[in-house]
Amino acid sequence: MDTTIFRVFIYLGGIMRQLKAHEWLELFDSYEDYKNNLISKNDFELKYYSIRGFSFFDRKFNEAKKYFVFKYNRYNLGMINIESQTGKSSKKGKGSGRPKRQKITPIEIVKKEWEKMPKEQLIEILEIYKDSFDRNNIEVDISKIKKSSLSTRKLGLCFNKSKSTIHNLKTKEQQTRKKSVNTKYDELIIKSFKKNKGLFGRKRLESYIRTKFQIDLNYRTIGRAMRRLNLFCLIRRKKIDREQKNTNVKFIDLVNRDYHGETSQIIATDVTYISAPKDCLNNFVFLSVAIDHKSKFVVNYNLSKRNDLELVMEHMSKIKMDKKWIGHSDHGFQYSSKTYVDLIQKNNGVVSMGRVGNSLDNREAEYFFSILKSECLKLIDITKITFNELKSLIDDFVFWYNNERIQSVLNWKTPQECWGVLECNLQCNEKHLPLRNLGRCFFGVFVLSFN
Known part of the structure; x- marks a missing residue:
């Protein structure tokens, strides 16, 4: 076999291992022949390859070469045994090696410590035990441990406690932590x-x-x-959708969920159902509102016994704008009518509609309805009041909502405070203007009169 090919084979598949005695002798004989010029360098290297698996003359294996020469010299001097000692156990005499671990119980450890303790310390421990059992108390008296002169290690062994526990008992006062109840406010x-x-x-x-x-x-x-104090707020119920939608008329959603009116002046409008009062023949009455996106201010609203076009036109026709604005709504049949579209366009407005079946596109109006029903209408039995009383109740609530109800989204300001800074020219009917009649009581007083 060619030397180069054999070398590659050894590099790829050769494995370093422990040599047997006859293999060491064979290598030593070849090494002597090489030194005496009886064989060539290549012959010796081939022999070395076949046994060791790597080159004798390669610099990568200089340490192995030094070890081979060292072992060869020691062997010639009779100072080394070339037989491998791997797997052979040394002869052990009786009692040699590490002693086996003896199992010692905690009681035996304590007994050994007690044997080392002087009489005074034993009496001190017995006094602590006696005092604990006299009071039928399983736990050891902390005050006794704090006064004890024994070391932490000895106390831990005697009372079956860790050193850190004894240390904490000796240095810190154990206090029962009570939750502080602040009744000041x-x-x-x-x-x-x-x-x-x-x-x-x-x-x-x-x-x-x-x-x-x-x-x-x-x-x-x-x-x-x-x-x-058992003060719990009212929880808002899920809204039931009963609206009639006209999906044949399509307008672009210009608002695109701009709930804060950052792009332009946006007035959202919508209609909701309210349970009918006692003097109404139908099951429901209908409320339509117009609310500003930026300030959350209820600009105008209308309550009617019929869900018709006049319900929306009644209050939307009284909103006047000098600047461009967007009238945003859903696909209710009133908002898709030509009369409503012409009214908005005549008043410098553009009609915008949210996507069909997506109430979040008109979130501001829907959110106001949920607040109205959970914070006002839920407090009374509407079936026991008249339509005019319901109308007055909603008037008072809108006034309170605009002027008193602070909101986190407005940095804890009221809608009226934010609406006052907007440069809008609104002309609303005095009958529906939320700022009318400042001397009127808030809606809560009116609610309580019906309960």
């Missing part, structure tokens, strides 16, 4: 909660108390107090 929280008809949650109450009373209370503190 309970009356203020109750007053603020009732002032806002039980509709403000903890975060809104935090801002309200800070604004009205200049007192900083964390909303978590308010929440704990409300839970302790």
